[in-house]
Ligand code: SF4
C-alpha cells in the first residue's frame with residue numbers, strides 16, 4: 001500500500017503558499033498519494049522535502065521544478081510603514097495570521113510567525129509589501145516550524161469560517177426584518 005495523504009502532508013512545510021500549483025499543502029499531499037503529480041513541486045521545502053518525499057514514496061528524487069519557483073526558505077514579508085494606507089486587504093489572505101493592524105492604521109508583519117508565503121503581496125493595492133531575508137537575530141530563535149504553521153492555519157480557517165457564518169447570519173436577519181417590514185406595509189395599505 002502507498003503512503004497516505006496524511007503521512008505525506010506531515011513532510012510538507014505547511015506554508016499553504018500554493019506554489020506547487022495546488023490550493024495548499026494538503027491538496028498537494030492528496031495528489032502525491034494518488035500518484036497524479038510530481039514530488040519536486042514545493043519551493044519552500046526545497047531539496048530537503050524532496051528527499052523526504054522520495055524516501056516515503058519510494059520514488060527517485062528530482063531537482064526542484066523551476067516552474068514552481070526557487071527554494072525560498074528564510075524569507076519574511078516586510079511592510080513599508082510610510083506607504084501603508086491601512087486598508088487591511090492583506091489580513092485575510094495570510095494563512096497564519098502574521099499581520100496585525102486595524103482599518104486605517106499602519107499594518108505590520110510579525111516576523112516570528114511569517115512563513116514568507118507571499119500570499120499577502122498581490123492583494124496590497126499600493127505594493128508596499130516586499131519579501132526580505134529573515135533578520136539574522138530571528139533566524140535561529142523563532143523560525144516557525146511546519147507544526148506551528150499547521151496549527152496557525154487551522155486556527156485561521158476556523159476564524160474565517162466563524163466570520164463567514166456571522167456574516168451570513170447578519171444578512172439573514174436583515175432579510176427577515178426587511179420582509180417583515182414589507183408585510184406590515186402591505187397589511188397597513190390593505191382596504
Ligand atoms: S508549502 Fe509546498 S506543498 Fe505547501 S502549498 Fe507551498 S508549495 Fe505547496
Ligand code: SF4
Pocket residue numbers: 076077093094095096097098099109113114115116117118119120121
Ligand atoms: S505575512 Fe504575508 S508572507 Fe508572511 S505568512 Fe502572512 S501572507 Fe505569508
Ligand code: SF4
Pocket residue numbers: 079083084085086087088089090091101106107123124125126127128129
Ligand atoms: S494591503 Fe498594503 S496598504 Fe493595505 S493594510 Fe496591508 S500593507 Fe497596508
